Structure formats: structure tokens, C-alpha cells
Amino acid sequence: xLKFKINEIVDAIEKWLVTGELNKSILAxxxxxxxxxxxxxxxxxxxxxxxxxxxxREKSLxxxxxxxxxxxxxxxxxxxxxxILQYHTK
Numbered sequence: 750x751l752k753f754k755i756n757e758i759v760d761a762i763e764k765w766l767v768t769g770e771l772n773k774s775i776l777a778x779x780x781x782x783x784x785x786x787x788x789x790x791x792x793x794x795x796x797x798x799x800x801x802x803x804x805x806r807e808k809s810l811x812x813x814x815x816x817x818x819x820x821x822x823x824x825x826x827x828x829x830x831x832x833i834l835q836y837h838t839k
Contacts, residue, residue, distance in 0.1 A: 776795070
């Protein structure tokens with residue numbers, strides 16, 4: 750299993766959120782996706798759904814005009830992070 754620095758994971762997640770481009774290698778085997786807008790998925794189902802960004806771009810990103818601001822935070826021990834974003838829709 751590859752090891753990533755927390756800032757690499759945060760950057761990759763931000764990229765997925767704003768462009769739809771997913772780097773599946775950052776996901777742990779125990780990864781589980783929970784969203785009020787998308788069906789919850791384990792890693793395999795999430796990768797199957799989001800590796801091709803078409804559906805995410807059509808259903809979500811196409812309604813977003815811009816992301817502003819995007820704030821990335823990390824805990825001092827570098828074990829936890831948050832990505833806070835505001836987006837403007839059509």
C-alpha cells in the first residue's frame with residue numbers, strides 16, 4: 750500500500766471535489782463514502798462510480814459556477830483534516 754502525506758491526500762480530494770478527477774490510490778482499503786446527495790459506497794463501489802468523472806460532472810459540477818473560498822485545515826498531529834468549501838450555484 751502506498752503511503753501519502755496528509756497534504757497530498759487533501760490536495761487530491763480537493764481536486765476530485767472541484768474537477769471530478771479521482772486519484773483512487775489515495776483511498777484506504779477500508780474507505781467508505783457517505784453523502785446526503787449520493788448513495789453511500791464502499792471503496793470498490795465508489796471507485797466504480799467516480800473513477801469516470803462524467804456522472805459527477807453532469808449531476809453536481811455542472812450546477813456549480815465557482816468554489817470560493819476553499820479552506821484546507823490539518824490537525825497539529827497531521828492525522829486529521831477538513832476541507833471547507835463554499836460553492837455558488839446557478
